Amino acid sequence: MSTTKKLTVTAVAAALGISTLAACGGESEDSSTGGSKSKTVTLVSHDSFAASPAVLKEFTQETGYTVKVLKSGDAGAALNKEILTKGSPQGDVFFGVDNTLLSRALDNDLFTPYAAKGLGQVSDEAQLDKDKHRVTPVDTGDICVNYDKKYFADKKLAPPQSFDDLIKPEYKNLLVTENVATSSPGLGFLLGSVGRYGDEGWQDYWKKLKANGVKVVDGWEQAYNEEFSGSAGGKKAKADRPLVVSYASSPPAEVLFAKPQPTEAPTGVATGTCFRQTEFAGLLDGAKNEAGGKALLDFLVSKKFQEDMPLNMFVNPVVKDAKLPELFTKFGAVVDKPETVAPDKIAKNREQWVQSWSSLVLK
Amino acid sequence: MAGPVAFFAVFFAYPVVAIVGRGLEIDGVWQFGRIGEVLGRSDIQQVLWFTVWQALASTTLTLLIALPGAYVFARLDFPGKRLLRAVVTVPFVLPTVVVGTAFLALLGRGGLLDELWGVRFDTTVWAILLAHVFFNYAVVVRTVGGLWSQLDPRQEEAARVLGAGRFAAWRRVTLPALAPAVAAAALMVFLFTFTSFGVVLILGGPAFSTLEVEIYRQTAQLLDLPTAAVLTLLQFAAVGAILAVHARTVRRRETALKLVDPAQTARRPRGAGQWALLGAVLATILLLVLAPLGVLVERSFDGPGGYGFGYYRALASSDASGGAFLVPPIDAVWNSLSYALVATAIALAVGGLAAAALTRKAGRLVRGFDALLMLPLGVSAVTVGFGFLITLDKPPLDLRGSWILVPLAQALVGVPFVVRIMLPVLRAVDERLREAAAVLGASPLRVWREVDLPLVRRALLIAAGFAFAVSLGEFGATVFIARPDNPTLPVAVARLLGRPGELNYGQAMALSTILMVVCAAALLLLERIRTDKTSGEF
DSSP, X not given: OHHHHHHHHHHHHHHHHHHHHHHHHHHHHXXXXXXXXXXXXXXXXXXXXXXXXXXXXXXXHHHSOEEEEEEOSSHHHHHHHHHHTTTSOSSSEEEEEETTTHHHHHHTTOEEOOOOTTGGGBOGGGOTTTTTOSXXXXXXXXXXXXXXXXXXXXXXXXXXXXXXXXXXXXXXXXXXXXXTTTOHHHHHHHHHHHHHHHHHHHHHHHHHHHHXXXXXXXXXXXXXXXXXXXXXXXXXXXXXXXXXXXETTHHHHHHHTSSSOOSSOSEEEEEEEEEEEEEEEEEEXXXXXXXXXXXXXXXXXXXXXXXXXXXXXXXXXXXXXXXXXXXXXXXXXXXXXXXXXXHHHHHHHHHHHHHHHIIIIIO | OHHHHHHHIIIIIHHHHHHHHHHHEETTEEOTHHHHHHHHOHHXXXXXXXXXXXXXXXXXXXXXHHHHHHHHHHHBOOTTHHHHHHHHHHHHHSOHHHHHHHHHHHHSTTSHXXXXXXXXXXXXXXXXXXXXXXXXXXXXXXXXXXXXXXXXXXXXXXXXXXXXXXXXXXXIIIHHHHHHHHXXXXXXXXXXXXXXXXXXXXXXXTTOOOHHHHHHIIIIITOOHHHHHHHHHHHHHHHHHHHHHHHHHHHHHTSOOOBOOHHHHOBOOOHHHHHHHHHHHHHHHIIIIIHHHHHHXXXXXXXXXXXXXXXXXXXXXXXXXXXXXXXXXXXXXXXXHHHHHHHHHHHHHHHHHHHHHHHHOOSHHHHHHHHHTTGXXXXXXXXXXXXXXXXXXXXXXXXXXXXXXXXXXXXXXXXXXXXXXXXXXXXXXXXXXXXXXXXXXXXHHHHIIIIIHHHHHXXXXXXXXXXXXXXXXXXXXXXXXXXXXXXXXXXXXXXXXXXXXXXXXXXXXXXXXXXXXXXXXXXXXXXHHOOSSOOTTO
């Protein structure tokens, strides 16, 4: 029995050891995030956030604040975590709520209003919370059908250009898309069809799309890397679908991340199939470093950050005079008329649309 | 026992109860009516039905395919056996993001099976079932094979001398001795497949959903906490039931069997039958286990300019990821190793103490605690992750921004393995040895050091190895827990896979291969120090 006691003592000691360790960790956190004179500003974001170290260093030189990035899962999960921890947030600024989820964030009063310096340069159509400034637009991206150039050249078939094209018999069994319930490009594509055909017409459109052999997989990774014959991963996986729902910026990415870089992108964009996504950032309610958070929001819409963004996150700047990198102008697609749906309309109908879509397409 | 109990109360029970409460409690009133409401929904019933059905089917299939393997590993001696036993265990500790990718390549279009026979399994339920076999093959081989190798073959021979046919002798003598181990293995496989997450998410496509996947969707995607809470409770009840049955089987299994040194029971295959069996098992392993792993390795070397180390070299530069990490992806290796080391230390401390306490005491309460220790294996990682997030945010337990959260969550998964491995060994230590030492004047610490430690040292090492490998591969909880920007290997792989472009894909494959090699090395090391006397449950 006394052995047990001994073990218990050891256990307590071990537990204490653990909490001491944790305390050490905690202390260093405190010194960085706590207090009004804190020199660290914490940016909570989804896993896709990326910025050049050089640009973040410039922010530190200009303002004296160091940015700590906390990646918090995919876009939906990251936002939901903030809602769950509302009032005691994990950081100061949240980046990555888009127009499909915007009203969920606003309805939960997640953000403290702040009008970022430089908003005047931000294009009007991106400013979806213009009157209250609870969120600041940071980037836009278009969700579009991508095609495998080689496939269509070999078949001597013109690649599809519009939503209408996708239901034509010559494109039967060619398209792979993502589950609307679990994937944001999947949801974007559904919303694009809603924007195009309206409340009444989209279900009919999807019935035709299903009859035309659309394949649905759960996530973008799988659709793009395993099913789409035009991507580098897809080629290795001997994928057989030459059409995929991805982003308008995927072709430049295929060029940038290839060695040696090809002179032409292997994939193209069907520009008539696009839904525009706008991503926002906001100052979290209860932020410990409000001043730093405000400075960071200013920085996110500054020209420096906006011009650094495209090659890191493969999105477009929202600031009017920000220059696009050559890679984008050369290999990217210009989307003239993307489909859009108002955020409050999305908020009101999102779940019902997703459910109708599921029973229509998956069952 | 106080230590482990406190650990589980703070880092498991409290977070889980809190997140379930968030869903079911409104203004201090528990809304138990919700349970009926959710269970009445036809889509939820469908999920439940599929969860049970696929778990049953997967378990049956795994037993059918892996039992011959268990026999071969237990009774036949062939070159490379140790290496192979380590290799078949690798899938068990690999994250599903990695395996899903490889598995699709094998079973899908243009895969090996497609090329050989034109057979494709992607988007069918077969892909899920076969992946489950891939993951759990080692559970059966280790649990059943471990015991099988220690059964005295002379008993069966005696039966045959007495006139029983080969099959009758096996059925009457060996089978009854093995049955509890088979049952225990089957229940473990059932538990793992019942709570299957990544496999179903990746290979099943949107049409199939298990309880675990549905909890994830309801929590992380839809923020429908009430529904998620009900599903969590449901899964809790189911897992509790499975574990209760498991605990009973294990207890029955501990009835005295005459065990012998496994080194003496295995011999070179003799006769056409044994050679054919060995060939069949090796072919199965080649096709089902080695081929998917091989695909990963092959892709990691298959650069644009032919085969080479290009993707591996790219891992060392932070530019190659286009700023995705802010650090070179190779750093994930060191992050992973250090997290796993801390997690192993915690798991050993908590699990070792729990096992020691369980050995000393008997009784219903303690046995209940035994089963309780297994619960983290069956509770959704997203539930634990979100629970951590909303509970560990206030002093004195303000751990949310701290790196220790990750090893803590990983240790939760490691503890059950430590307990399961340590328990049989500790129980086998003769109490009289301890008493004798105490009578001779040794202090309790000295008794432990001189008597227990030498006897359990190997088991301790094996437990450590398993906890280490499991922590290394842990993905579900790790990915949900907020942490500063230092990804673990599986998280880095998932992120690289999440970006388009050849280089990202190639780097993901290269990192997966590194993870695989590290896991295999850890497990191979275990093979070398496996105790001869008893192997525990894994």
